[in-house]
Amino acid sequence: MTSAGAATVTTVGEALISLLEAHGVDTVFGIPGVHTVELYRGLARSKIRHVTPRHEQGAGFMADGYARASGRPGVAFVITGPGLTNAITAMGQARADSVPMLVISGVNATPTLGKGLGYLHELPDQRGMMEKVALFSTRVTEAGELPGALARAFALFSSSRPGPVHIEIPTDVMVKPAQGLAAMLGNAAPPEPDATAIASAARLVAAARRPVILAGGGAKRAEDPLRRLAERLGAPVIQTANARGLLHGHALCVPASPSLKAVRALMAEADLVIAAGTEFGPTDYDGYGDGGFVLPANLIRIDIGADQLVRRRVTVAIHADCGEALEALLLQTSAVAGSESGAARAAATREAAFAELAPVMQAQVRAVEMIRDELPGSIIVGDSTQPIYAANLYYDHDRPGGWFNAATGFGALGYGPPAAIGAAIATPDAPVVCLTGDGGFQFTLPELGATLDAGAPVIFVVWNNRGYREIETSMLDVGVEPVGVSPAPPDFCKLAEAYGIGAQRLADIGDLPRALRDARATGLPRVIEITVD
Known part of the structure; x- marks a missing residue:
């Protein structure tokens, strides 16, 4: 001033x-x-x-x-x-x-x-x-x-x-004067893994013959030690939605929700479960609300939050960053002979978990796989829409931290479009795809203007089934006559064009790879609308 x-x-x-x-x-x-x-x-x-x-x-x-x-x-x-x-x-x-x-x-x-x-x-x-x-x-x-x-x-x-x-x-x-203020830059770090807790965990690991690892969002930046520990132990790695992208294509990877019976069976058969960075939230572990998830009897839990560790019964609690705790476990388990059945158990679980999905959900998962395969290394940001629900149940992404959405936990509708813009600004070299529904897109539709202003080349894939179909299905399942679930969508292509953004409407999901390829080549924001029966 x-x-x-x-x-x-x-x-x-x-x-x-x-x-x-x-x-x-x-x-x-x-x-x-x-x-x-x-x-x-x-x-x-x-x-x-x-x-x-x-x-x-x-x-x-x-x-x-x-x-x-x-x-x-x-x-x-x-x-x-x-x-x-x-x-x-x-x-x-x-x-x-x-x-x-x-x-x-x-x-x-x-x-x-x-x-x-x-x-x-x-x-x-x-x-x-x-x-x-x-x-x-x-x-x-x-x-x-x-x-x-x-x-x-x-x-x-x-x-x-x-x-x-x-x-x-x-x-x-x-407006007050503020001369000479200096930033207080500290080196605050998570607590070091407690040596006693690591030693106790290592003893459990050494005795285990059918170990399983649960990876949550807290482990998404710890892929290397997670992979090395899984390979050493021969332990299948089950991933919650926020951990997808870890161990992509690996023989021990189980990219499936613990809400599925096959995944729960794998956990029930385990004689040790190591849970890294997961809070055991019901939307991940009991998505169908059937109460069928049972906390493992022999459980090592790693979490950066001390308050999380006291909320559920554990055998050994390790209060630390996931990466550091996994590295500490690796040091203490160098002589452990891993399970030889891990890859087979993981493969059987993957097959059974996918088979649990209804055919329409399997088709939706394949649509998401089209995005991944056409745009390798992409960040897919989801809203609450049917393909996201399906892929949260089963989907193997190819980039750690590259799959996230608001369809678990708090579940805010309209999250996808603006969150994708933020992701594109943070990682300008990565393809960023927002997968949203016609209902959710209307919550934050004006952010199309923001993506244009910011020069964020987000590809908005709109799954248009003309309403809140997931809610309509829920109503029908419990005998409630559907009301309020069919808000008329606008013409998304015309709206995109009104903002000066290119758009394309697809009637056949098979045309999606070509549309994604063309959109990415422009280096500009683009809307791809898929009309769904």
Whole structure:
């Protein structure tokens, strides 16, 4: 902030940008407003890229997709009041899937807070509301508090099970002088694997003859030690939806949901289960709500979150990052003779699991495989739509961390399009495909404009069955006459063209590979609509 003849004074808003840069932030997603103007002071002069969604929920979902694809925290700027409440859904999704997300918002001037005077965008207790969703929410009241607030957030992201964090800055604090603030850059890391726990786990491993490994989203960046341990033990590796892409095509890979009977049978026959980075959520382990999942009797559990480890009975708990814990187990099990039946058990389970799927689901899985095979190494970001549900049950992706969606856990509809934009910005060299349904796409359809603005070449594959078919089926299954499940879809191709984005409608799924190839060749965003009976 400057005036004629005056020295330059750094404000809290400007200091925020500099501190974010120091923490390695290169992109923020947000919609500026009168309550955040001062947070944008200095942004244009920084190296941080700003991406403007069409809705604050989109900002949160973009930050989520960016974080999942890059492994770094996604950052969103939103205004106080409706801007922040619009972002709550995205924060809920990030909380459910342990995604590092930093949401920075404004809040009304300090003297007005909590008085109910009717100021613009006023909430009775904004921070109190956010504390119910975020891992923590804090208010910066003085310039000197800003480095510590950011340091606390980034330390949490790097040392424990991550999720959304909220920092709010009152409008009168944003303009305060903030000379000489330095980033508090720490080296916060997860706890080291406890030697006693590793030794106990190693003894169980040495005695096991039919071991199985469960891999969850917490293991998606630990492919190398996971593979080496699985090969040493001859242990089939079962993957939840957020772990797909690990051990692609490997003889020990079981890319199938523990909700399937065949996978549960494999676990039941095991004399030891090693669970790495999975919270045993019902949408992964009891997707049909039949109560058929039983926690393994002999269970080694690895998790970065201490709170997770005490929520379920375990034989040995290892509080650590999955990669480090698996490496420690490898060191302690070098003399173990692995099971010779692992590959056969994995193959039988794969065959039986796929056979459990109804023919229509098998066809949907093959449609997803078309995307994978035509665009190797792609990131496929899903919404809640039938092919995603089917592939979450059974599908082998070819890129660790390259398959994620909102159809498990929190289950936010409309997640796919903006999250795919965030993923494309994070990984500009990878093909990014958003697989969404006609219902979910309409939740966040305006983000087509954002992908064009950002130059993010997302390929939007729209599975158009003219309604909420999964919900309609659920109603019919329990004898409820379907109501409200047939919202008329627009002409997606015409809407895409209205944004200046190329589009193509397919009547035959067999035309999808060629359409994907042509779309990728353009290097531009594209919409491919598949009409489904």
